[in-house]
Amino acid sequence: MEVKEQDLENLQVQLSPEEYVQMLLPLKDALDILSGKWKLQIIFSLKFGRKRFKEIQRAIPGISPKMLSKELKELEINELAQRFVYDTKPITVEYELTDYGQSLKPVVTELYKWGAAHRKRIIGRG
Amino acid sequence: MEVKEQDLENLQVQLSPEEYVQMLLPLKDALDILSGKWKLQIIFSLKFGRKRFKEIQRAIPGISPKMLSKELKELEINELAQRFVYDTKPITVEYELTDYGQSLKPVVTELYKWGAAHRKRIIGRG
DNA sequence: CGGCATCCGGCGGGATACTG
């Protein structure tokens, strides 16, 4: 089965249970890579250009060096971020989104937009 | 500080560290509600209409009743899903996205699209 | 059927200290 993207928003056809499961696979793949507290925040913070390790850490309150290191490594493995080492004293390390990582911008942007709308909604109740 | 959405994609202005932190808040809010393995899968499975508890469970391989119940409750608290109980024998319970929950469709769609592209990329390597 | 209560084991991830 193949579901065309333009049909996704308002799909009316009847699908079998197995077809539902099939349709979930791309979403699961994305979540396997991106879910968790930190990864999308890191990607967001790298959207605006190359950053040093400590800059990322400062940009994301609450993340420990251990977590940041682990998450960046996973982003590297999935070819979403790239690591650059400079032999200065002390050592300098920078991270940057790969072209492939840039392809996540629409995802992050949608999430950001929804979060912003949600904030307004919540604050509006005060 | 206020960042206009249309500037988000390719922001060039220099931001202070504090401004970066501020910009992350909407994303954090969204992640607080949506992050984790299951929530977006549940929302995805409800995109196509009202479903019974067991239907959702069948649509999402690997989720236990306990998890599903807990996650649905959290979606309810955040007014993203609504619960309908019917006094049949045995009892029937259905879930449906609220109008507010529907506002997540673009998020889920972007994630789905990215996941689909990622699948192709991975499979293409063999 | 759609849950909740209880038990329990594993590991995610914080805190702290250390290194090239």
Added chain:
DNA sequence: CAGTATCCCGCCGGATGCCG
């Protein structure tokens, strides 16, 4: 600076059983 190593606690979440 950019991490690693170690310790260790908490809670996430699976398995099972029960209930309206």
